[in-house]
Amino acid sequence: MSFEKIGRIFSLSPYDVLMRLRFRYYRLKGLLFYRWVFKSFGKGSVIYPPMLIGNPKFIRIGKGVVIQEGVRLEAVIVDPANPPAIFIGDGVNIEQNVSISAVGKIYIGNHVGIGARSTIIGSSHPFFDVHDPTKISARIGGVGSVTEIGDYCFMGVNDVIQMNVKLGKYVVVGANTVVKSNVTDYSVVEGNPAAVILTYNKEEDRWVRPAKKS
Numbered sequence: 001m002s003f004e005k006i007g008r009i010f011s012l013s014p015y016d017v018l019m020r021l022r023f024r025y026y027r028l029k030g031l032l033f034y035r036w037v038f039k040s041f042g043k044g045s046v047i048y049p050p051m052l053i054g055n056p057k058f059i060r061i062g063k064g065v066v067i068q069e070g071v072r073l074e075a076v077i078v079d080p081a082n083p084p085a086i087f088i089g090d091g092v093n094i095e096q097n098v099s100i101s102a103v104g105k106i107y108i109g110n111h112v113g114i115g116a117r118s119t120i121i122g123s124s125h126p127f128f129d130v131h132d133p134t135k136i137s138a139r140i141g142g143v144g145s146v147t148e149i150g151d152y153c154f155m156g157v158n159d160v161i162q163m164n165v166k167l168g169k170y171v172v173v174g175a176n177t178v179v180k181s182n183v184t185d186y187s188v189v190e191g192n193p194a195a196v197i198l199t200y201n202k203e204e205d206r207w208v209r210p211a212k213k214s
Contacts, residue, residue, distance in 0.1 A: 058083055062090035070097035078103050079143045104145030112149055115157040122147050122163055
């Protein structure tokens with residue numbers, strides 16, 4: 001270690017030192033523990049407690065992923081012949097209290113940012129049969145569903161991505177948005193239900209507002 005690096009360490013505040021030690025501890029825990037628990041757990045990835053992890057053998061986490069406190073990562077088995085799967089790509093950042101639950105498949109691409117308290121839904125609770133004595137929360141559907149978040153997408157706080165929705169590459173989702181249908185590459189959406197407010201024009205190399213419908 002060079003004298004310059006030593007000097008930088010001593011210039012840090014006690015809080016910064018503690019945060020760096022905390023990060024290194026949980027990264028080491030990932031290397032020694034989580035890599036054997038999950039389907040795969042990439043180098044340099046970190047999960048901070050508390051957390052709820054369900055069926056981690058059906059969850060793949062890429063390299064350099066940071067998952068903050070309060071995450072729910074749950075793969076729910078309804079049909080063993082068609083098992084669930086959650087794929088999280090490289091360089092993904094998941095903020096506090098995010099819920100990702102899959103009966104089907106959820107694919108999260110590389111370098112995605114997911115804002116605090118957001119939800120990605122890969123399941124449903126069928127309610128149409130009013131004669132079924134089973135409470136609705138215990139009825140679970142979604143086998144065969146596929147929900148996708150493309151590379152370089154960014155989700156703001158309190159967003160909801162519903163089951164079977166596909167976000168293309170570089171989609172920005174504004175805060176408090178509910179996405180119920182597919183969104184094409186290089187788009188910005190907001191609202192409930194989500195509406196496109198900007199798209200990237202490659203020829204003009206700028207973001208433009210979509211034409212108003214007459």
